[in-house]
Amino acid sequence: MARVTDGLLYNKADRAMNRTRTKMMENQEQAVTGRRINKPSDNPQGMVRAIGLKTKIDRNEQSMKNMEIANSYLGVTDSSLAELSNVLSRAKELAVQMSNSSNQSPDAMRAVQSEADELFYQALQIGNTRVGEHYIFAGYQTERPPFDENGNYYGDLGQIQIEVQPGQKVPLNVTGLKPFMGLDEIPKRIAVEGEEEGDESQAAVPAKLQPVLSRDPASLIAESRQIDPKENPEAFAQIQQSVGVNIFQSLKTFSQGLKEGRPELIHQTLDNIDKAFSQVLETRATVGALQNAVVTNTDLVDAQQVTNQLLKSNVVDADTTQVYSDLARNEALLNSTLQANKKLLTPSLLDFLK
Amino acid sequence: MSQSKGALAANQLGLATTSHNISNANTKGYSRQRVELQANSPVNFGRARVGTGVGVGAITRTTSDFVNKRLEEESSNLGQYESLNDVYTQLEADFGNEGETGVSSRIAKFFNDVRSLSTEPQSVPLRSAVRESANAVVSRFHGMRENFDAMVSDLDHRAEGSVAEINSLTSKIAGLNQRIVDVEITPGSFANDERDSRDLAVKDLAKLMPVQITELENGAISVSSGRAGVLVDPSGNYELAALRSPDPNHNSSMRIFTKEHDGTIGHDVTASLGSGSLGGIIQARDTVLPKVINKVDTLAYGFSNALNSVHTQGYGTNNQTNNELFTLGESDSVRGASRRIGLSDSMTNDLSSMASAQAPNSRGDNRQLLAIADLEDKPIFENGQANFTNYMSSMVGNMGVEARSVRENLDTQTSVMGQLDSMREETAGVSLDEEAINMLKFQKAFDANAKMIQVADSMMETVLNLKRF
Numbered sequence: 001m002a003r004v005t006d007g008l009l010y011n012k013a014d015r016a017m018n019r020t021r022t023k024m025m026e027n028q029e030q031a032v033t034g035r036r037i038n039k040p041s042d043n044p045q046g047m048v049r050a051i052g053l054k055t056k057i058d059r060n061e062q063s064m065k066n067m068e069i070a071n072s073y074l075g076v077t078d079s080s081l082a083e084l085s086n087v088l089s090r091a092k093e094l095a096v097q098m099s100n101s102s103n104q105s106p107d108a109m110r111a112v113q114s115e116a117d118e119l120f121y122q123a124l125q126i127g128n129t130r131v132g133e134h135y136i137f138a139g140y141q142t143e144r145p146p147f148d149e150n151g152n153y154y155g156d157l158g159q160i161q162i163e164v165q166p167g168q169k170v171p172l173n174v175t176g177l178k179p180f181m182g183l184d185e186i187p188k189r190i191a192v193e194g195e196e197e198g199d200e201s202q203a204a205v206p207a208k209l210q211p212v213l214s215r216d217p218a219s220l221i222a223e224s225r226q227i228d229p230k231e232n233p234e235a236f237a238q239i240q241q242s243v244g245v246n247i248f249q250s251l252k253t254f255s256q257g258l259k260e261g262r263p264e265l266i267h268q269t270l271d272n273i274d275k276a277f278s279q280v281l282e283t284r285a286t287v288g289a290l291q292n293a294v295v296t297n298t299d300l301v302d303a304q305q306v307t308n309q310l311l312k313s314n315v316v317d318a319d320t321t322q323v324y325s326d327l328a329r330n331e332a333l334l335n336s337t338l339q340a341n342k343k344l345l346t347p348s349l350l351d352f353l354k
Numbered sequence: 355m356s357q358s359k360g361a362l363a364a365n366q367l368g369l370a371t372t373s374h375n376i377s378n379a380n381t382k383g384y385s386r387q388r389v390e391l392q393a394n395s396p397v398n399f400g401r402a403r404v405g406t407g408v409g410v411g412a413i414t415r416t417t418s419d420f421v422n423k424r425l426e427e428e429s430s431n432l433g434q435y436e437s438l439n440d441v442y443t444q445l446e447a448d449f450g451n452e453g454e455t456g457v458s459s460r461i462a463k464f465f466n467d468v469r470s471l472s473t474e475p476q477s478v479p480l481r482s483a484v485r486e487s488a489n490a491v492v493s494r495f496h497g498m499r500e501n502f503d504a505m506v507s508d509l510d511h512r513a514e515g516s517v518a519e520i521n522s523l524t525s526k527i528a529g530l531n532q533r534i535v536d537v538e539i540t541p542g543s544f545a546n547d548e549r550d551s552r553d554l555a556v557k558d559l560a561k562l563m564p565v566q567i568t569e570l571e572n573g574a575i576s577v578s579s580g581r582a583g584v585l586v587d588p589s590g591n592y593e594l595a596a597l598r599s600p601d602p603n604h605n606s607s608m609r610i611f612t613k614e615h616d617g618t619i620g621h622d623v624t625a626s627l628g629s630g631s632l633g634g635i636i637q638a639r640d641t642v643l644p645k646v647i648n649k650v651d652t653l654a655y656g657f658s659n660a661l662n663s664v665h666t667q668g669y670g671t672n673n674q675t676n677n678e679l680f681t682l683g684e685s686d687s688v689r690g691a692s693r694r695i696g697l698s699d700s701m702t703n704d705l706s707s708m709a710s711a712q713a714p715n716s717r718g719d720n721r722q723l724l725a726i727a728d729l730e731d732k733p734i735f736e737n738g739q740a741n742f743t744n745y746m747s748s749m750v751g752n753m754g755v756e757a758r759s760v761r762e763n764l765d766t767q768t769s770v771m772g773q774l775d776s777m778r779e780e781t782a783g784v785s786l787d788e789e790a791i792n793m794l795k796f797q798k799a800f801d802a803n804a805k806m807i808q809v810a811d812s813m814m815e816t817v818l819n820l821k822r823f
Contacts, residue, residue, distance in 0.1 A: 005783030040754025142718030
């Protein structure tokens with residue numbers, strides 16, 4: 001039979017109480033912090049997942065913010081282009097009006113001409129639309145107005161992209177080149193000088209910007225490709241097919257036609273405006289597609305966010321019911337340990353030797 | 355009557371021992387003592403052999419050498435796990451909130467701020483937000499590094515304290531050796547209380563470093579420990595020395611040496627201490643922490659270099675290129691990178707030098723910012739297996755696994771020690787009930803013997819009064 005000494009009993013009681021108190025402390029920590037994982041060793045794999053999920057959640061939040069900004073950019077771009085369409089339809093209305101009636105009074109001609117000039121400035125203002133500090137139709141050259149008072153373009157073809165999801169980027173701008181100038185590319189030789197030189201050291205010095213001139217786009221392209229319209233009429237016709245219309249130039253031509261009373265210029269304007277409509281519409285379609293991409297990704301990221309939050313909560317957050325029932329159970333355990341110790345430790349033969 | 359007188363003395367001794375036991379019921383390391391009574395040799399009385407009463411054989415202690423030996427061994431393991439657990443607890447406190455405020459979340463915040471800037475590359479507030487979050491990454495690296503350095507120096511101090519404790523214990527054991535030999539030179543006398551103290555000192559010593567004990571004929575013990583060699587022999591104790599000597603291969607310069615009687619320094623035993631809390635301290639300092647420090651250094655080094663390599667390619671809004679974002683100070687090595695990392699001068703002084711564009715003169719160009727943000731997913735660590743977040747989270751995960759296994763070992767070891775303590779208690783512990791019974795026993799025997807004297811006395815009186823009749 002084993003000897004049961006007082007020291008043994010005290011040690012046992014001490015250990016049992018400590019064990020229960022340790023458990024209760026863990027329960028309490030979970031209850032207080034509301035977290036299941038309070039240090040890496042609580043659940044190493046869970047900790048790894050929690051860190052990964054936290055990173056994902058934060059990144060998605062940033063994506064959402066970026067997409068909000070993209071949305072506002074694209075929204076402003078779209079409404080600006082809609083306004084541009086309105087300018088074009090008013091111009092068309094006036095041109096039709098002027099080309100139909102044969103004898104116009106000079107006063108009426110002057111009135112229409114001043115309205116045509118007004119339309120030119122409206123189009124210019126639309127081209128220099130800003131969101132905050134940024135000129136949205138300027139490509140990367142967002143800090144300066146892309147169009148000067150003659151409609152020469154100082155921007156570039158820069159596409160400002162933002163990350164909508166890891167590894168996926170969407171542009172938030174369209175340049176003014178396509179809708180206003182009818183160009184898909186910047187014609188060489190008359191583009192920005194620094195880029196053409198292609199020399200790093202020179203490029204680092206602020207280069208004097210050479211604008212894309214406000215001219216007939218077909219002639220610009222032909223000039224940059226060194227095609228003489230007279231010598232090579234087929235090639236020039238092809239270029240004419242592929243490019244659009246310079247809206248500023250068309251509106252100027254209209255105004256000039258009205259001023260000088262040249263009906264052929266007004267007719268030419270009518271043709272150009274129809275072409276311009278389609279190029280503006282085409283750009284709006286592009287903007288619409290981008291807006292769509294942003295909206296789709298917003299929904300997707302939103303859904304991901306919910307899932308990630310849920311996953312993280314599953315890994316990290318304490319199950320409150322569980323914690324409190326554990327706490328209650330351990331408290332009961334502690335009580336019974338204390339009760340048992342009371343019974344065990346009190347009686348001694350010495351108590352009875354009185 | 356003289357028989358009873360001897361018995362009275364013997365039982366009184368018994369009561370004294372009981373009282374000694376009861377007094378020491380709560381004394382650490384005390385072994386209960388017992389009076390060994392033996393019958394005196396009888397004398398021949400005619401044909402009958404008549405007993406001559408009781409004598410005290412010896413006062414011995416009840417102890418189990420086997421349990422004591424196990425306690426010494428397991429103490430060493432317990433000490434080791436306790437030291438390691440301390441370090442892991444500190445490390446865990448450092449990395450417990452890694453997901454929310456740790457370096458990985460700060461790096462993620464930095465990349466998100468870069469993405470935010472990419473929507474408005476020339477914005478000064480957004481640029482300054484990026485710089486702030488870059489600073490937060492740097493200060494977290496510095497903070498971790500300072501913590502590690504503080505832990506290393508704390509471990510050094512504790513190791514020095516342990517060495518001092520070892521020296522005081524070995525000197526105590528040597529002193530007790532001497533006293534035990536002096537007492538036990540008399541046959542039949544045992545130095546019970548000195549032996550208890552020595553056992554306790556050996557057990558305390560074993561908790562600091564593993565020991566091998568050999569008991570000699572005369573009752574003295576010699577103590578030795580692995581490569582540190584003999585710590586105590588009959589001639590006295592050999593001290594250890596904790597010395598600081600510059601050593602470029604270790605984070606700390608504190609090393610432990612053996613020492614001769616005359617104070618000359620022997621060989622370096624730092625790496626071969628084995629278990630025990632001192633061994634655990636050294637293991638934490640020279641194995642556990644360097645691993646973590648190296649990981650954090652690698653992260654700081656990789657982070658700084660990866661960002662610089664992309665950042666130098668781009669152009670700031672001031673049209674400058676080839677500017678660095680971070681600096682690693684004077685030396686380009688992984689070692690100490692987390693201490694040296696900082697924001698580059700150009701970044702500290704001029705926000706417009708933060709590269710955003712891939713060409714000069716285009717302030718709206720955000721391509722370089724996107725390229726920087728893309729680095730977050732680039733697996734530049736573990737041979738192209740891990741990006742920043744993976745690297746850090748797997749490091750924290752591994753630390754958690756290690757901390758958990760140390761804690762489990764510690765729990766196991768604690769319960770093993772508990773078991774052994776119980777076993778020791780079973781043989782050596784004082785039971786108050788038992789002592790109460792002994793007390794009754796000796797008291798009754800004392801009473802009975804006193805009665806015997808009374809009876810003998812009255813018998814004598816009877817005899818003396820015979821002639822009156």
